[in-house]
Amino acid sequence: MLNDYNEGQSNLQKKLEEIVEGPVFSGIIQFLILAAAVTFVLETEEAFDEYKIYFDIVDWVFLVLFSAEYILRIYVAPVKKEFIFSFFGIIDLLAILPSLVLIPGFRVLRVLRFLRIFRIFKATRFILAVDRMIEALSGVKRELLALVILSALFVYLAACGIWYFERFEQPEAFGSIPDAMWWAIVTLTTIGYGDVYPETAGGKIFTAVVALVGVGLIAIPSGLLASVLTEARVEEDEKDEEEDEK
Amino acid sequence: MLNDYNEGQSNLQKKLEEIVEGPVFSGIIQFLILAAAVTFVLETEEAFDEYKIYFDIVDWVFLVLFSAEYILRIYVAPVKKEFIFSFFGIIDLLAILPSLVLIPGFRVLRVLRFLRIFRIFKATRFILAVDRMIEALSGVKRELLALVILSALFVYLAACGIWYFERFEQPEAFGSIPDAMWWAIVTLTTIGYGDVYPETAGGKIFTAVVALVGVGLIAIPSGLLASVLTEARVEEDEKDEEEDEK
Amino acid sequence: MLNDYNEGQSNLQKKLEEIVEGPVFSGIIQFLILAAAVTFVLETEEAFDEYKIYFDIVDWVFLVLFSAEYILRIYVAPVKKEFIFSFFGIIDLLAILPSLVLIPGFRVLRVLRFLRIFRIFKATRFILAVDRMIEALSGVKRELLALVILSALFVYLAACGIWYFERFEQPEAFGSIPDAMWWAIVTLTTIGYGDVYPETAGGKIFTAVVALVGVGLIAIPSGLLASVLTEARVEEDEKDEEEDEK
Amino acid sequence: MLNDYNEGQSNLQKKLEEIVEGPVFSGIIQFLILAAAVTFVLETEEAFDEYKIYFDIVDWVFLVLFSAEYILRIYVAPVKKEFIFSFFGIIDLLAILPSLVLIPGFRVLRVLRFLRIFRIFKATRFILAVDRMIEALSGVKRELLALVILSALFVYLAACGIWYFERFEQPEAFGSIPDAMWWAIVTLTTIGYGDVYPETAGGKIFTAVVALVGVGLIAIPSGLLASVLTEARVEEDEKDEEEDEK
Structure with a gap:
């Protein structure tokens, strides 16, 4: 991860980047992505209608966490623009946008969060196999x-x-x-x-x-x-x- | 396009042939073919029943344009018979015939116009791929x-x-x-x-x-x-x- | 077609065998097989119920013709047993048996006549292709x-x-x-x-x-x-x- | 079948092992497995409800026979543990367990008996083909x-x-x-x-x-x-x- 871009990073940014790219942070994010996907499915189930308030809270927690992660990733990125317009940068934004915007019917786009699932496969054999298939x-x-x-x-x-x-x-x-x-x-x-x-x-x-x-x-x-x-x-x-x- | 047949062509025919075979004329015809296919589909939709008069007008416009094109193609063809009995010659005729003949129920054959869609693919990679597949x-x-x-x-x-x-x-x-x-x-x-x-x-x-x-x-x-x-x-x-x- | 077996054949048998194995006889039989298959299908159609008598006559004609053909084939065969127990010998018998036996419900087995369809393909490229596939x-x-x-x-x-x-x-x-x-x-x-x-x-x-x-x-x-x-x-x-x- | 393990076997065990591994015993077991599978299917058929008592008896017979076989296989095994935790050892146990345990609704697991069907294929070309496929x-x-x-x-x-x-x-x-x-x-x-x-x-x-x-x-x-x-x-x-x- 040490390249020319890093020269413009402060020590804090470098330390945070190491954490963000590390296995622990990555594992937590992967868990959150799967949890958000499952929550989205369960929330639509009529049997859980009485727990709607809890689902709303969980939704907000996910929103805060994913937003924090997004801001953190921008902060640690050596070149901000490059991250924002990268594949994962756009997906990360799409994952939080629908909950932020208050247009009715727009919240259903939280399904876009699911696109973050690709983060789980990042740098794994799955991406390799898909690349070879393409x-x-x-x-x-x-x-x-x-x-x-x-x-x-x-x-x-x-x-x-x-x-x-x-x-x-x-x-x-x-x-x-x-x-x-x-x-x-x-x-x-x-x-x-x-x-x-x-x-x-x-x-x-x-x-x-x-x-x-x-x-x-x-x-x-x-x-x-x-x-x-x-x-x-x-x-x-x-x-x-x-x-x-x- | 300059071969023995061309000797029998007048200067006007030669000039027109250049236009007919050129990219601009070809592009217009391709647009008309797609427009006719889409119009045919929309015309059957009950929701557009009140615009029936407009569809009829559009139909007549297509008929006039395709007929003009057909006559033009015969005119510029060095050997008339060869064009008329060629694959595209027959398709071009089939595309205008159903609208000309006034037998009831016969007009549905305007669907044959769709065969003209193959003109769109003429001399493209699509035909090449199909040839290789055959x-x-x-x-x-x-x-x-x-x-x-x-x-x-x-x-x-x-x-x-x-x-x-x-x-x-x-x-x-x-x-x-x-x-x-x-x-x-x-x-x-x-x-x-x-x-x-x-x-x-x-x-x-x-x-x-x-x-x-x-x-x-x-x-x-x-x-x-x-x-x-x-x-x-x-x-x-x-x-x-x-x-x-x- | 001239082999050791033929020695036991009379001149009449030899002449008839030539006819039976010839293209004209073969063509007539192929037409009859297809006609019998089509007749069998049409006979089941309610719309043709009033023509039942004609279908019955046609059935009898087919029975007589196929029976005659079967007897003829036995007659011309150099070794009777060999033909009777050959693939086509058994199929030819199955094709006439259901109409001969008068057990009710048995006549439906006339569908077996269809097996004679394989005669049509005998010695053709179809059999060759099927052989290669097997x-x-x-x-x-x-x-x-x-x-x-x-x-x-x-x-x-x-x-x-x-x-x-x-x-x-x-x-x-x-x-x-x-x-x-x-x-x-x-x-x-x-x-x-x-x-x-x-x-x-x-x-x-x-x-x-x-x-x-x-x-x-x-x-x-x-x-x-x-x-x-x-x-x-x-x-x-x-x-x-x-x-x-x- | 003569290896180091056999040293710990008595003469009776050795003789019984020969019988158990022999073709006659194997054939009887294969027949019993198929019979149990067919009985299980027929037992669910409403038409046979009046014979329920006989099916129950047959079920008990299968249970006794399969249990006896299981105990016999443990007895003849040179190393008991190895058989009990082997693929077929576990399947043999699963095949008798559901009938032994008296929890209601548990008996349906007799379907597991069907897993014994793999015994039929043991050491045959089927297993070879499946191995090659895997x-x-x-x-x-x-x-x-x-x-x-x-x-x-x-x-x-x-x-x-x-x-x-x-x-x-x-x-x-x-x-x-x-x-x-x-x-x-x-x-x-x-x-x-x-x-x-x-x-x-x-x-x-x-x-x-x-x-x-x-x-x-x-x-x-x-x-x-x-x-x-x-x-x-x-x-x-x-x-x-x-x-x-x-």
């Missing part, structure tokens, strides 16, 4: 983009088709193409809630054709990513072996 | 065809089986094999709307066996395509590396 | 068997678990483990009809865990087959290239 | 862990999002984030029972985006395992070939 994916980004465009076209055409067949029979479910798009996505991802489905013979035949083709089309990207991740691992293993041989 | 797929076309035939057989036999078990219990849903085929497709693609499902013990046991085998069978082509696309990328990467080494 | 699969048969056993165990344990959580809440849907197995299969294949689903908190948490693990487990065999088919194609291509180089 | 998987354990964490984050965020959009419209289904998590899991695994689904426009658009991304994300691990198993097989085959060449 690198592997970048090798098939043209194929992925093409598949995404084809899938979007397919959803559009499926929605237009089913709208044509079902609009008079089921005007409440297929009365417009945006409505039909809801059906198209629920069908082609194979979720199939059963809230909307074709009832005319034409609509059913159209669905049969569209489903057999589209379900396969939309499943390809996922399989592609799986294959690429395996390839990446194999190549890496081979590199390791070559290095071992040297 | 090439990769052609290597497993025998396997794909075999899997499609096997899946079709499976759907047929599944429909016959469930019809046998459920036809008396649920005559409205499984009264005939075509009805049962609707069930077979919704089940084997794992959509499972829940509008039709077996209720007899025999039908449920039959479904259990059919689902465990058939769901896997029908998912294979998708995984096959994903694997082949990855293989194609790996081979291509290796070629690139070999060329780099030279 | 060969590729035999290389992972141990993995497939292990996955099938693991999946069966998983379905059993999932059924026991959900039965434990839901049996008192929903006795009609989860009253016994066989009932719960229906749920387990519909859930783990991700069909999810929605006819049965957990309603207790315990059952939902159990389902969440079971679904996340089990859905992945049951999808593995399908992906495995897809990967293996690709590998088989790659190896074959490499062999072809090596042979080309020689 | 080894192959350990090579992608970092990727798997990263995908599991990402999926968990995705489920959490999807639940928070849908709760925000639907909580006022459908308080009984989306009233709290834990409730919304049930929806998130049923949707992202594509089960889609249809018991809960979004009804607001915002909720549907959110679901469309979440489903298209999340369904793909959650399907990746399964495809990854399939690919890795294939790679492992290919590598193994190559090793075999290399050994053949030597």
